[in-house]
Amino acid sequence: MLGRDAELAVMRTVLAQVHEHGAAVAVHGEAGIGKTTLVDEVRRMATAAGFRVLTCVGVQSETRVGLAGLHQLLHVVVDRVDALPQRQRAALRSAFGIGPDTAPDRLLISVAVLGLLEEVAQTRPLLLVIEDVQWMDQPTVNMIGFVARRLAETRIVLLTTCRTGERDPLAPFGMRQIRLDRLPDAVAAELVTGLNPAMSREARARVLAEAEGNPLALVELTRGIEDRGLHDATILPDRLPLGVRLENMFAGQVDALPEPTRDLLLLAAVNTESSLTELTMAGARLGLGLEQLVPAEDAGLVRSVGHRLEFRHPLVRSAVYGAAPFARRVAMHRALAEALADDPVRAAWHRAAATVGRDEPVAADLEAAAERDRARGAVGDAMRSLERAAELSPDPDQRGRRLGLAAEAARQAGLTSAVDRLIAEAARASADPVLHANLVLTHIIMATNANLPMRGLVETVAVGRAAVPHDLDVGAATLVQAAFRCMTDGAAPAVRTQVEHEIRALGLPAADLRVVLALAALDPVRHAALVTPALRATAAHLPALPPIVAAGIGEAAESLHAWDLAEQGWSTAAEAFRRDGAVADHAMTLGRLSRVRLTAGRLSDAVSDADQAGRLAEELDLPAIAAHSAVIAARVHAWRGEHPRAAAELERCRELAPAPPAMIVAGRHWAAGLSALAEGRHQDALRELEAVLVHPEAGLLVIGDLVEASVRARDTGRAAGWIDEVEAAARALDSALLWMLAHRSRGLLTDQAEEHFKRALAEPGIAGHQLEAARTRLAFGEWLRRKRRIGEARDEIAAAMRAFDAAGARPWAERARTELRASGLVVQRRTESRLAQLTSQELQIARLAARGHTNKQVADQLFLSHRTVSSHLYRIFPKLGITGRAELRDALEAMPGE
Numbered sequence: 017m018l019g020r021d022a023e024l025a026v027m028r029t030v031l032a033q034v035h036e037h038g039a040a041v042a043v044h045g046e047a048g049i050g051k052t053t054l055v056d057e058v059r060r061m062a063t064a065a066g067f068r069v070l071t072c073v074g075v076q077s078e079t080r081v082g083l084a085g086l087h088q089l090l091h092v093v094v095d096r097v098d099a100l101p102q103r104q105r106a107a108l109r110s111a112f113g114i115g116p117d118t119a120p121d122r123l124l125i126s127v128a129v130l131g132l133l134e135e136v137a138q139t140r141p142l143l144l145v146i147e148d149v150q151w152m153d154q155p156t157v158n159m160i161g162f163v164a165r166r167l168a169e170t171r172i173v174l175l176t177t178c179r180t181g182e183r184d185p186l187a188p189f190g191m192r193q194i195r196l197d198r199l200p201d202a203v204a205a206e207l208v209t210g211l212n213p214a215m216s217r218e219a220r221a222r223v224l225a226e227a228e229g230n231p232l233a234l235v236e237l238t239r240g241i242e243d244r245g246l247h248d249a250t251i252l253p254d255r256l257p258l259g260v261r262l263e264n265m266f267a268g269q270v271d272a273l274p275e276p277t278r279d280l281l282l283l284a285a286v287n288t289e290s291s292l293t294e295l296t297m298a299g300a301r302l303g304l305g306l307e308q309l310v311p312a313e314d315a316g317l318v319r320s321v322g323h324r325l326e327f328r329h330p331l332v333r334s335a336v337y338g339a340a341p342f343a344r345r346v347a348m349h350r351a352l353a354e355a356l357a358d359d360p361v362r363a364a365w366h367r368a369a370a371t372v373g374r375d376e377p378v379a380a381d382l383e384a385a386a387e388r389d390r391a392r393g394a395v396g397d398a399m400r401s402l403e404r405a406a407e408l409s410p411d412p413d414q415r416g417r418r419l420g421l422a423a424e425a426a427r428q429a430g431l432t433s434a435v436d437r438l439i440a441e442a443a444r445a446s447a448d449p450v451l452h453a454n455l456v457l458t459h460i461i462m463a464t465n466a467n468l469p470m471r472g473l474v475e476t477v478a479v480g481r482a483a484v485p486h487d488l489d490v491g492a493a494t495l496v497q498a499a500f501r502c503m504t505d506g507a508a509p510a511v512r513t514q515v516e517h518e519i520r521a522l523g524l525p526a527a528d529l530r531v532v533l534a535l536a537a538l539d540p541v542r543h544a545a546l547v548t549p550a551l552r553a554t555a556a557h558l559p560a561l562p563p564i565v566a567a568g569i570g571e572a573a574e575s576l577h578a579w580d581l582a583e584q585g586w587s588t589a590a591e592a593f594r595r596d597g598a599v600a601d602h603a604m605t606l607g608r609l610s611r612v613r614l615t616a617g618r619l620s621d622a623v624s625d626a627d628q629a630g631r632l633a634e635e636l637d638l639p640a641i642a643a644h645s646a647v648i649a650a651r652v653h654a655w656r657g658e659h660p661r662a663a664a665e666l667e668r669c670r671e672l673a674p675a676p677p678a679m680i681v682a683g684r685h686w687a688a689g690l691s692a693l694a695e696g697r698h699q700d701a702l703r704e705l706e707a708v709l710v711h712p713e714a715g716l717l718v719i720g721d722l723v724e725a726s727v728r729a730r731d732t733g734r735a736a737g738w739i740d741e742v743e744a745a746a747r748a749l750d751s752a753l754l755w756m757l758a759h760r761s762r763g764l765l766t767d768q769a770e771e772h773f774k775r776a777l778a779e780p781g782i783a784g785h786q787l788e789a790a791r792t793r794l795a796f797g798e799w800l801r802r803k804r805r806i807g808e809a810r811d812e813i814a815a816a817m818r819a820f821d822a823a824g825a826r827p828w829a830e831r832a833r834t835e836l837r838a839s840g841l842v843v844q845r846r847t848e849s850r851l852a853q854l855t856s857q858e859l860q861i862a863r864l865a866a867r868g869h870t871n872k873q874v875a876d877q878l879f880l881s882h883r884t885v886s887s888h889l890y891r892i893f894p895k896l897g898i899t900g901r902a903e904l905r906d907a908l909e910a911m912p913g914e
Contacts, residue, residue, distance in 0.1 A: 020050060020053075020054055020057075020196070023043075023054060023194050023196065024054070024057060024058070024061075026041070026194060027041065027054075027058045027061070027175070027194075028061060030173055030192075031058075031061060031062055031065055031067070031141075031143070031173060032065075034067075034141045034171050034172070034173055035141070035171060037167075037168050037169065037170075038167030038168060038169070038170040038171060038172040038173060038174075039167060039173050039174070039192065040164040040167055040173075040174040040176075040189070040191040040192065041173070041174070041175050041176070041191060041192045041193075041194060042149075042176045042177075042178060042184065042186060042187075042191040042192070042193055042194070043055070043175065043176065043177045043178070043194045043195075043196060044177075044178050044179075044180055044184070044193065044194070044195045044196065045177075045179070045180055045195065045196030045197075046179065046180045046181065046198075046230065047179055047230075047232070047330070047331055048230045048231060048232025048233055048236075048329070048331070049180075049196045049197075049198065049230055049231060049232070050196055050231045050232070051147070051177040051179075051196060052147065052177070052329070053231065054196065055145055055147060055175060055177060058143070058145075058175060059071075059143065059145060062141075062143040062173070065141075066140050066141065067140065067141045067142060067143045067173075068136065068137075068139075068140055068141070068142050068143070069142075069143045069145060070089050070090070070092070070093065070136075070142065070143070070144050070145070071088075071089070071144075071145040071146075071147070072085045072086075072088035072089035072145075072146055072147070072152075072156075073085075073088070073146075073147040073148055073330075074146070074147065074148035074149055074150065074151030074152035074153075075148070075151055075330075075333070083111060083153065083155050083156060083394055083397065084153050084156065084289075085146070085152045085153055085156030085157075085160075086111070086129065086155070086156045086159060087112065088289075089144065089146070089156075090112075090129070090132065091112075093132065093136050094108070094112055094114070094132075096132060096135050096136060097109060097128075097132060099132075099135045100128055100131045100132060100135070100872070100882070101131070101872035101873065101875045101876040101882055102872070102876060103124065103597065103876045104124065104127055104128035104131055104875070104876060104881075105128070107121075107124045107125050107128045107597060108125060108128040108129070108132060110391075110392040111125050111128075111392055111394065113392060121597045121598055121599040121600065122155065122158060122159070122395070122396065122429060122430065122599075123162075123599040123632065123635055123636060123879060124597045124599060124879065125159065126158065126159045126162035126163070126635075127162075127875075127879050127880065127881055129159050129162070129163060130162065130163050130166055130881045130884075131875070131881035131882060131883065133163060133170070133172055134170055134172070134881050134883040134884075135883070137170055137171045137172050138171075138883075140171075141171040141172070141173070142171065142172045142173070143172075143173050143175065144160075144163075144172060144173070144174045144175065145175050145176075146160055146174070146175070146176040146177070147176070147177045148177060148178070148179065148330055149176050149177065149178050149184065149185060149186055150178050150179050150182035150183060150184065150185070151330075152185065154185070154396060154431075155394060155396045155397065157185040157186060160174070160176070160186065161185075161186055161188070161189040162635070164186065164189045164190075164191055165189055165190070166881075166884070169884070169887050170883075174191070176191070180195075197229075198229025198230055199229040199230075199231060199234070200229070201224070201229070204224055204227065204229050204234055205220070205224060207231065207234050207235075208220055208223055208224060208234055208238050211234075211235065211238045212238050215238070223237045223238055232329065236265050236266075237265075263331050263334055263335045263338065264335075266317070266329070266331055266332045266335035266336075267335040267336075267338070267339045269315055269317060270312075270317065270332075270335060270336055270339060271339070272315075273311050273312055273315065274308070274311055276304055276308040277308050277309065277310075277311045277312050278336075278340075279302065279304055279344070279348075280295070280299055280304050280306075280308050280309055280312075281309075281312055281317070281318065281336045282336055282337065282340045282344060282345070282348050283295060283298055283299060283302070283304070283348045283351065283352070284318070284325050284327075284333075284336075285327075285333045285336040285337040285340075286337065286345060286348045286349055286352065286366075286369070287352055289362075290324040290325050290326060291323060291324060291325075292306065292320060292323050292324060292325055293323065294352070294355060294356065295325060297355035298348075298351040298352045298354070298355035298356075299351075300355075301351045301354055301355060302347070302348075302351050309325075316328055317332050318332070345369075346369075346370045346372075347370075349366045349367070349369040349370035350366070350367070350370045352366045353366035353367045353370065360381070360384065360385060360388065361385040361388055361389060361397075361401070363381075364378070364381040364382045364384070364385040364401070365382070365385070365401075365404075367381060368381075368382055368404050368405075368408060371408060374407075374408050374409060374410040375408050375410075376408075376409065376410055376411070376414070378408050379405040379406070379408040379409045379414070379418070380405075382401045382402070382404055382405035382408065383401070383402060383405045383418060383421075385401045386398040386399075386401035386402045386405065386421070386425070389401060390425065395425045395426075395428045395429040396425070396426075396429035396431060398422075398425040398429075399422045399423075399425035399426045399429060399431065399434065399438075400422075402418050402419070402421050402422035402425060403418075403419065403422045403438065405418045406418040406419045406422065406441075406442075406445070412445050412446050413445075413446045413448055413451075415445040415446065416442045416443075416445035416446025416448060416451050417442075417446070417448070417451055419438050419439075419441050419442035419445055420438075420439075420442045420451050420454055420455055420458070422438050422442075423435050423438035423439045423442060423455065423458050424454070424458045426438055427458050427461060427462045428600070430600065430636045430637050430638070432462060432466045432468070432637060435458065435459070435462045436459075436468075439455045439458065439459055442455055443455060448486075449479070449482040449483045449485075449486055450483050450486050450487045450490050450491075452479050452482070452483070453479050453480055453482070453483035453487075453490045453491060453493075453494045454490060456471060456475075456476055456479045456480070456494055456497075457490075457493060457494060457497060459471060460476070460497050460501065464504075464640060464677075465600065465604060465633075465638040465640050465641055466637070466638055466639060466640060467639045467640035467643060467672070467673045467675070467676060467677070470501070470505075473498055473501060473502065473505070473507060473511055473515070474511070474514075476494065476497070476498045476501070477495065477498050477514060477515055477518055479494060480492075480493075480494030480495040480497075480498060480518065481495070481518055484522065488522070491522075492522055492524070492530050493530075495515065495518050495519055495522070495534065496519075496530050496533055496534045496537075496568075498515050498518075499515050499516075499519065499533070499534035499535075499537040499538050500533075500534075500537045500568075500571060502515055502537060502538055503537040503538070503571075503575055503712075503713070504677055504678065504679050505677060505678050506678040506710060506711050506712060512538045512539060515534070515538060516534070516535070516538050516539070519531060519534045519535070519538075526546065527550055529550075529554070529565065529568075532546075532547045532550045532551060532572070533568045533569070533571075533572045535547050536551065536572035536573075536575050536576055537571070537572060537575055540572075540575040540576045540577075540749065541744070541745050541748045541749060542748070544576055544748050544749045544750070545748075547572070547576065548576050548578060548749075548750075551569060551572055551573055551576065551578065551581060552578070552581060554569055555581055555584055558584055558585060558588045559588055559592075561588075563588070563589040563592035563593050563596070563598075563601065563605075564589070564601070566585050566586075566588040566589040566592065567585065567586065567589035567601075567604075567605050567608075568585075569581070569584075569585035570582050570583075570584070570585025570586035570588075570589060570605070570608060570609075570612075571585070571608070572585075573585055574608075574611075574612065574713065575713055576749055576751075577716070577745075577749050577751035577753060577754055578749075578751075579612060579615055579616060579753065579784065579785070580784060582612045583609065583612045583613070583616070586605050586608050586609040586612055587609055589601075589605040590602055590605035590606050590609055593605055594877065599632055599636065599879065600632075600633075600636050600638060600641075602632065603628075603629045603632035603633045603636065603638065603641050604629070604633075604638075604641050606625045606626075606628055606629035606632070607625070607626065607629035607630075607633070607641050607644045607645045607648070609625050610622045610623070610624075610625035610626035610629060610645065610648045611644075611648055613625060614648055614651060614652060615717065615753070615785065616784055616785055616786070617785055617786040617787030617788060617789075617790075617823060618786075618823070619652050619655055619656065619787075619823050619824055619825065620823075620824070620859060622648060622652055623648070623649055623652040623653075623856050624856045624859055624860050625648075626645040626646075626648040626649045626652070626856075627645070627649065627855075627856035627857060628856075628857070628860065628878065629641060629642075629644075629645045630642045630645030630646060630649070631857075632879060633645065639672040639673055640672075640673055640676070640677065640680070642672050643668075643669045643672040643673035643676055643680050644679070644680055644683065646665045646666070646668045646669040646672065647665070647666075647669050647680055647683035647684055647686075647687055648683070649665045650662045650663075650665035650666045650669065650683075650684075650687035650688075650691075651683070651686060651687040651690060653665060653691075654687055654690040654691035654694055655690065655694075655787070655823070655824075655825045655827075655828075656824050656825060656826055656827075657694055657825075657826040657827040657830075659691050659694070659695060662687060662688075662691045663691070665687070666684055666687055666688060669684060670684075678710065678711050679711060679714070681707075681710075681711070682707075682708045682710065682711035682714040682715070683714065685704045685705065685707040685708045686704070686705065686708045686714060686718055686721070688700075688704040689701045689702075689703075689704030689705035689707075689708070689718075689721060689722075689725065690705075690721055692704060692725075693705075693721060693724065693725050693728075694827035694828075695827075698725055698728040698729040699729050699731075701721070701725035701728075701729070702722070702725040702726055702729045702731060705718055705721050705722040705725050706722060708722070709722075709738070716741075716742050716745050716754055717753070717754075717757070719738055719739065719742045719754075719757050719758065719761055720757040720760055720761060720788060720791065722735075722738060723735050723738065723739065723760075723761035723764050723765065724761075724764060724795075727764050727765065732765060735761070735765055736765065738761075739758055739761045739762060739765075742754055742757060742758045742761070743755075743758045746758055752779045752780055752781035752782050752784075752785075753781075753782070753784075753785050753788065755775075755776070755779045756776045756777075756779045756782050756785070756788060756789065756792060757776075757788065758776075759772045759773070759775045759776035759779070759792075760772070760773065760776045760791070760792045760795055763776065763795060763796070763799065764795060769796075769799050770796075770799070773792065773795065773796035773799065774796075776792045776796075777789070777792055777793065777796070786819055786822075786823065787819065787820070787823055787825060787828075789819070790815070790816040790819035790820055790823075790825075790828070791816070791828065793812045793813070793815050793816040793819075794812070794813060794816040794817075794820075794828065794831065794832055794835070796812050797809045797810070797811075797812035797813035797816060797832075797835060798813070798835055800812060801813075801835060801838065801839055806839050806840065809835075809839055810836060810839050810841060813832050813835045813836050813839070814832075814836060816828070816832050817829055817832035817833060817836065817843075820832060824852065853895045854892060854895055854896075857878070857888065858888055858891065858892050858895070860878060861874055861878065861885055861888045861889060861892065862889075862892050862896070862904060862908060863908065864877060864878075865889060865901060865904055866904040866905040866907075866908050867905075871885040871886050871889070872885075889901065892904075896908075
């Protein structure tokens with residue numbers, strides 16, 4: 017291929033290595049530089065090497081048509097969807113409109129796309145060609161980006177092209193880059209001479225000067241001279257930007273065609289598909305037939321490939337559309353709307369494109385299209401349909417309502433940048449108080465998950481209050497969200513009092529769950545006697561409640577330190593969100609569940625949930641959830657003595673959330689303080705742990721670490737006051753964990769500690785907090801040894817050591833061993849468990865597989881492709897010293913902590 021040998025050599029190597037690993041390559045260059053020619057040559061090479069090739073092309077008019085590119089890419093292999101796990105299969109069927117609507121999350125569809133491509137690549141290697149990604153619809157771009165990051169263990173090569181000067185939407189995904197430069201002068205001259213050896217020297221020089229080394233320009237300018245039988249430069253256009261000059265040349269070729277041919281080309285240009293069937297149906301309404309394409313085919317402007325019509329170059333399509341009068345474009349859109357009656361979503365978009373000004377029936381059609389989009393999981397498409405429907409709405413309240421729905425759809429789609437814009441436009445369009453309350457609810461959830469600035473609490477309360485007379489449920493929901501914000505933000509007492517006043521002013525019964533949740537969030541200590549029994553009464557009904565309510569119960573139970581109920585609430589919500597394909601909400605609840613399990617001392621469970629929540633959150637661009645997960649992981653690594661990993665997670669948290677909410681700030685200080693305490697940096701530990709006190713909930717739980725750090729740093733002046741506050745909370749909340757921490761802390765402060773330690777260990781329910789119980793036994797055993805009660809000391813310290821070993825809390829296990837040696841026992845260093853060699857994701861997969869789940873069932877649970885699960889198991893078996901799946905359960909049961 018003339019002048020592109022180096023680029024072809026790169027692609028030849030990439031294709032040759034596909035059996036070792038997949039790859040993603042992005043080709044950049046200006047219009048006409050040879051991207052399509054390069055792709056065609058790579059396609060030829062791949063086909064000769066036994067690859068299957070799937071292709072899609074971005075089209076300027078399709079950028080707002082969701083999943084257009086995905087449909088184009090996968091329509092010939094979608095029959096393989098039955099090989100996928102059940103939920104992924106249902107998601108992809110829904111997205112393609114070939115099965116029941118399931119409203120799948122975009123991440124679930126992305127996993128399904130990857131799984132389908134991996135399945136296709138099992139029989140022979142696969143080349144994916146995505147041309148003109150700058151015009152690809154955003155949902156397809158998201159899914160292609162998801163696939164691009166996961167090609168290392170596949171037999172798939174992804175090749176994309178993007179026009180220089182346009183934004184490359186795949187740039188964040190780290191693809192290998194090939195940049196096509198203009199041809200060197202000698203190569204350009206050789207090309208022109210080969211195209212028209214008889215051209216005069218002057219004409220050749222003008223062509224070379226005008227084309228500026230652009231291959232398409234060289235071909236088209238030379239062809240323009242040749243077609244006219246001229247050998248001079250008089251017919252060349254004035255000097256304009258190269259893309260404009262090329263488009264003008266194509267427009268000139270189109271102008272030379274008969275009018276019916278031009279109309280049929282325009283119909284093809286405005287369509288969002290290249291189907292000849294659709295072109296025939298729409299053309300018939302205008303008295304046009306496919307035979308009228310012949311002049312355009314003879315001129316080389318279009319070609320038919322199977323059942324599709326392809327323009328020779330994107331600039332041809334652009335020239336056809338740009339040169340057409342507005343009235344003709346409108347006529348074409350109307351004809352397509354009539355022809356596509358069986359596809360109401362696309363028909364609605366064509367009616368909208370043919371509409372000037374505002375039109376309520378067309379707006380209503382687009383809103384109905386948005387509902388269909390939402391039902392098949394294309395919430396980003398729903399947002400675009402609703403936004404266009406709002407533009408067409410004559411009534412301001414309808415316009416505002418549709419913009420509000422668009423904002424919520426954007427939030428669900430993870431289109432964070434669009435949410436605030438749509439909220440602001442909706443607020444300007446209508447003064448409806450219910451709309452404004454719904455906008456606040458959308459904003460709160462988006463800002464919480466994406467770690468963005470929040471509206472003021474006072475404003476939130478005012479908006480909720482204003483909505484109550486018009487819609488009690490919406491107003492109450494807004495006020496309950498304000499109550500939870502008081503808890504997560506550590507709001508001042510005066511603000512909490514104001515929110516409580518508004519909640520009580522609703523006139524709801526005291527047992528109403530909304531009132532119970534709000535009071536638990538606002539002041540759990542003061543309201544514990546009322547709300548704890550009411551919340552516990554819901555435990556039996558949790559699976560029947562909406563998952564968002566179960567999550568609210570989990571959060572309220574945390575504030576009451578009812579940790580068993582908190583785990584029930586969060587785990588019920590997480591499973592329901594997972595089952596429903598609501599991945600963003602699933603990630604949020606998994607993150608909170610990881611915190612509950614860390615509080616229980618189940619380190620493996622906690623880090624497993626945190627890692628999965630963080631992985632999903634980063635895929636969905638939800639930095640607050642990812643940052644919270646990093647904090648939990650950092651605390652787990654601190655418990656395990658993996659201090660570099662703890663520090664790395666804290667740094668990742670800072671990058672994800674530079675200005676985090678109070679809960680994450682407290683978690684960061686706690687992880688750093690725990691790590692310092694385990695390393696013996698007691699002054700650093702005291703400083704970090706004291707900073708946790710600013711958060712009311714975490715400030716109670718940190719007391720055990722904080723008092724130990726103050727004792728070891730010989731700075732105990734404030735410790736008694738801290739313990740007094742914890743004891744008051746423990747008394748009101750009747751919390752076994754808080755009582756144990758308070759009694760242990762008292763024991764650390766006095767030489768007459770026996771009664772305090774015994775009371776701590778006698779608290780009912782402490783078995784649910786195994787590591788804190790072990791810390792208490794270790795502290796008691798150390799005190800007993802100092803009192804020379806060696807036998808009793810050994811019993812307590814040995815029990816603590818076993819618990820630390822089982823949980824993997826190495827620093828504390830080693831401290832217990834040191835104490836036992838000091839008491840005269842010979843204690844061997846514990847052999848590292850094979851389990852420690854597994855990553856968190858491998859551990860999740862191993863556990864699920866050991867319970868009898870198939871690879872496809874595991875994939876559905878963890879949002880992975882089933883081929884990825886298979887690859888992980890292939891690595892897990894040797895790490896555990898086993899040879900197959902049948903041995904997994906025994907291998908895990910034989911290992912401590914499992």
